[in-house]
Amino acid sequence: MRPPRGGGFRGGRDGGFRGGRGGRGGPGRGGRGFGGGGYRDEGPPSEVVEVSSFLHASEGDAVTKLTNEKIPYFNAPIFLQNMTQIGKVDEIFGPINESHFSIKMMEGIVATSYAPGDKFYIDPNKLLPLARFLSQPKYDSLDMYG
Template sequence: RDEGPPAEVVEVSTFLHACEGDAVTKLTNEKVPYFNAPIYLQNKTQIGKVDEIFGPINESYFSVKMFEGVIATSYNEGDKFFIDPMKLLPLSRFLPQPKGSTPRGGGRGGRGGGRGGFGGRGGFRGRGAPRGRGPPRGGGRGFRGRGRF
């Protein structure tokens, strides 16, 4: 899954300090990095991955889990870190306001609605009402559903 260095990198953060072997950096990009996104230096040397993102939305920080042999303390405050622009998410993803995002979540619910394939089980009930009398409502399937949980 390691695709080598990207065609271009954009500045994503500046180094603040090292903490327990990780680099703590301040987000300078208006977009937010993916978790585990590779972090590079300007020369596209990969130094680590995005580990945790924290802080308020208008002033975010993230820690970089350094690769073997990369020492977080070797960087100075203000050193710039870079990222593949494809590995950035727009902030709007994390904000409640756009109504567009709720249906997306709804889409997720819809997938859960796929789990409402349980609803499908209801359909089962209707179809095989006589059958339904024997095993509790298409029992085999109810089982499978439980396994899915």
């Protein structure tokens, strides 16, 4: 790393040793990685699958029981069957074989307006297989060779 240009502790073009705006990055340092962007609204998905059923409201969120064999991504959009977005996955909790999750409702949508058993839906691309959360067996490297 090169020393700051001019100004010493007081500033100068690059802000000296305090403050500053950060470097511009050399070769291979630019960008934000993984697609290089923040959140963008992807709009409604082409299809949705059932993911959970409503249990009760709690502190403005909807608490639901997972009905799909896969686990939803955090912050994945949650829809009604007509593909109207109602909120996002907030917290996932409970045992692996009987998981629940809460939905942070969108502004203007009230969790208490749903009845127990109401179904919620998700884009199938926003689900992870359960195997991702289970511990994989460790193989001894010597056993692999006979």
